Amino acid sequence: MSFYAVMGAISQGLVYSLMALGVYLTFRVLDFPDLTVDGSFPLGAAVSAVLITHGVNPFLVLPAAIAAGMLAGLVTAFLSTKLKILNLLASILTMIALYSINLRIMGKPNISLINRATIFDHFASFRDFIMSQGIPPFVMVPILFLAVIVVVKIVLDFFLHTELGLALRATGDNPQMVQAQGVNTHFTIMLGVALSNGLVALSGALFAQNQGSADVNMGVGTIVAGLASVIIGEALIGEMTVFRATLGVIIGSVIYRLAIAVALQIKIGTLQITPSDLKLITAILVVFALTLPTIRGKIKLDVFRKEEDRQ
Numbered sequence: 001m002s003f004y005a006v007m008g009a010i011s012q013g014l015v016y017s018l019m020a021l022g023v024y025l026t027f028r029v030l031d032f033p034d035l036t037v038d039g040s041f042p043l044g045a046a047v048s049a050v051l052i053t054h055g056v057n058p059f060l061v062l063p064a065a066i067a068a069g070m071l072a073g074l075v076t077a078f079l080s081t082k083l084k085i086l087n088l089l090a091s092i093l094t095m096i097a098l099y100s101i102n103l104r105i106m107g108k109p110n111i112s113l114i115n116r117a118t119i120f121d122h123f124a125s126f127r128d129f130i131m132s133q134g135i136p137p138f139v140m141v142p143i144l145f146l147a148v149i150v151v152v153k154i155v156l157d158f159f160l161h162t163e164l165g166l167a168l169r170a171t172g173d174n175p176q177m178v179q180a181q182g183v184n185t186h187f188t189i190m191l192g193v194a195l196s197n198g199l200v201a202l203s204g205a206l207f208a209q210n211q212g213s214a215d216v217n218m219g220v221g222t223i224v225a226g227l228a229s230v231i232i233g234e235a236l237i238g239e240m241t242v243f244r245a246t247l248g249v250i251i252g253s254v255i256y257r258l259a260i261a262v263a264l265q266i267k268i269g270t271l272q273i274t275p276s277d278l279k280l281i282t283a284i285l286v287v288f289a290l291t292l293p294t295i296r297g298k299i300k301l302d303v304f305r306k307e308e309d310r311q
Contacts, residue, residue: 007138009261013254014145015206016225018152020233020253021246022199023226028245029160030192031172035091036076037200037226039098040069041219044201045208046102049111052209058119062205069201070194072098077190102216110215118209120144141210148206152199153246160242168192200226221279228286229253235292252289259285 019041026034044065051061072094079090103109120141127140159165170178171188179185200222208214233252237244263281266273273281 004136004138005261006258007136007142009257010254011142011145011210012207013257014142014149014250015203015210016257017149017229017250017253018203018206019200019222020226020229020249021152021156022196022203023223024230024245024249025192025196025199027227028230029169029172030189030196032080032189032193033088033091034073034076034193034196035088035223036072036094036098036193036197037223038219038221039095039102040072040197040200041204041207041222042102042214042216043072043098043105043219044069044204045214045218046105046111046216047201048205048208049113049214050105052113052116052118053111058117058122058209062119062202065201065205066198069204070198072201073194073197074190076197077186077193081186081189099216106214106216109217110213113209113212113214118212119206120209145206149250152202153250157242157246164188164191221282224279224282224286225253225256228282228289229256231286231289232256235289256282256285 019037023034023037026032047065047068048058048061051064052058056064075097076087076091076094079085079093080087083090085093123140123144127137130140131137160169167178167183168188168191171183171185171192175185178188204214204219207218229252230249231252232255233248233250234245235252236255237248237251260278260281263273263277264275
């Protein structure tokens, strides 16, 4: 696999890690299965693309995309908490509705951003500096994404250690206990789901600017990729602390994309892995990640028993 392909996979892994952090907030912190992700990801891309084509600064479209994603999350949380609709069903309803909303926003199935200014065009001097050092210019993209991820991770880790963040985490662990302490769990759930989908929409906006287009179908399977990243990260890093958990999500997202890139290079005889096999690859990766802790535990147990036998 070429260096260009590796950098491309790392770039995708980093930008998708924002989405994976959003999935981590709902599935792990809040214990709220949320499929809105498949709709809020293209929502962020759609808002970003439409505003850019209307001449809005590409940096200013990012807060707009975050706000749109948070609004979508609020709808899901409202359906679940106030209208008492099952959380999974509420997210599915919002996801379905977002397909039509995204089409309405864009006015057509896809929008091209070719020859339109994006955030990457504002770092031309940085790209020139990289090239002057003999480094390929495409390395700039993962560096910028990494900078964004570091900032988001620091802010998220800090928030989850605040009083409000602790209330949000406690809501996912034991909602009855939190309610007994006088915390409004409806508010914490709405806040958590809104923040989650805001991160997902930000991921979609950055992804659209990076690939140069937004498509109404670009969110299909996003939730699976997010879950795979969370599970892989937990299997490798663990989730003993918030810092380790969020770090594991980011690393898991990058590993997931690198694994897909490597899998697409596999050729056994006349059998060639194609993009149509990505769902199968994802399923295999998730199964491996889910069974890895069990395998690792058995190995440790066997080692412990052998040491006891020696003694």
